[in-house]
Amino acid sequence: MNAPVPYLSGLRLSGRRVVVVGAGRVAERRLYRLLEAGATIEVIAPDATAPIQRLDAAGRLTWTRRSYLPDDLADAWYVLVATRDSACNEQVSAEAERQQIFCVRADDRDEATAWTPASAEVDGVQVGVLAGGDHHRSRRIRDTLVQLLIKIIGSERRDRAA
Numbered sequence: 001m002n003a004p005v006p007y008l009s010g011l012r013l014s015g016r017r018v019v020v021v022g023a024g025r026v027a028e029r030r031l032y033r034l035l036e037a038g039a040t041i042e043v044i045a046p047d048a049t050a051p052i053q054r055l056d057a058a059g060r061l062t063w064t065r066r067s068y069l070p071d072d073l074a075d076a077w078y079v080l081v082a083t084r085d086s087a088c089n090e091q092v093s094a095e096a097e098r099q100q101i102f103c104v105r106a107d108d109r110d111e112a113t114a115w116t117p118a119s120a121e122v123d124g125v126q127v128g129v130l131a132g133g134d135h136h137r138s139r140r141i142r143d144t145l146v147q148l149l150i151k152i153i154g155s156e157r158r159d160r161a162a
């Protein structure tokens, strides 16, 4: 049998608690989509990028300024861990597994229970691309799909106007 593939889903996270451990470049990139989804986000990290600090100051998320502690995942629906401390990444993903919460682990695709697709939105239509962990390929294909979507949506509009 072929290796299992991830099950693509559209998580509706509005008002639901999402815990992000780590507040560096990778966490920041992923936060914007979580904010668009309306998630209630707690970011846990001793240091955060300036944009994450601004989101905290603006009340768009809560930044807890310390290292991860074992109780931090309580009541979360979704977890994302992206620190450079592999012991911490391991601890978070093990705890998420115990609590049956899907967890993106940025440093080890095989240990992750969820993967982040390369995604985009054009006029209310979303695309998400996974390429078996080959993020260069998923990004490239996403960019091509966006160009195609712009054309499709343009022709839908022309059809409606005709």
Ligand SMILES: C[C@@]1(CC(=O)O)c2cc3[nH]c(cc4nc(cc5[nH]c(cc(n2)[C@H]1CCC(=O)O)[C@@](C)(CC(=O)O)[C@@H]5CCC(=O)O)C(CC(=O)O)=C4CCC(=O)O)c(CCC(=O)O)c3CC(=O)O
Residues within 6 Å of the ligand: 029, 030, 104, 105, 106, 107, 108, 109, 110, 112, 114, 115, 116, 117, 118, 119, 129, 130, 131, 132, 133, 134, 135, 136, 137, 138, 139
């Ligand atoms: C499995 C997955 C799980 C997950 O993390 O969700 C995963 C895993 C890993 N990525 C690594 C590295 C990098 N990934 C990127 C970029 C992206 N990575 C994304 C998704 C995914 N990455 C999931 C697979 C999805 C799929 O099937 O395609 C994208 C699509 C979405 C997003 O991140 O938003 C986004 C591009 C889209 C965009 O640009 O929009 C960059 C470039 C950069 O950061 O600038 C680098 C830097 C190095 C380089 O360039 O190669 C490492 C090694 C880490 C280490 O060395 O420790 C691992 C760990 C491993 O593979 O085991």
Ligand SMILES: NC(=O)C1=CN([C@@H]2O[C@H](COP(=O)(O)OP(=O)(O)OC[C@H]3O[C@@H](n4cnc5c(N)ncnc54)[C@H](O)[C@@H]3O)[C@@H](O)[C@H]2O)C=CC1
Residues within 6 Å of the ligand: 021, 022, 023, 024, 025, 026, 027, 044, 045, 046, 047, 048, 049, 066, 067, 068, 082, 083, 084, 085, 088, 105, 106, 107
């Ligand atoms: N999956 C992906 O797409 C990618 C994954 N990576 C990997 O993701 C990880 C993070 O990379 P960057 O964001 O570039 O790192 P970074 O150094 O910019 O940020 C790391 C963050 O983790 C926090 N941190 C460190 N120890 C912590 C702890 N014990 N508890 C809570 N927070 C803690 C730091 O305060 C900081 O906010 C690395 O392992 C890197 O190799 C890197 C690029 C892309």
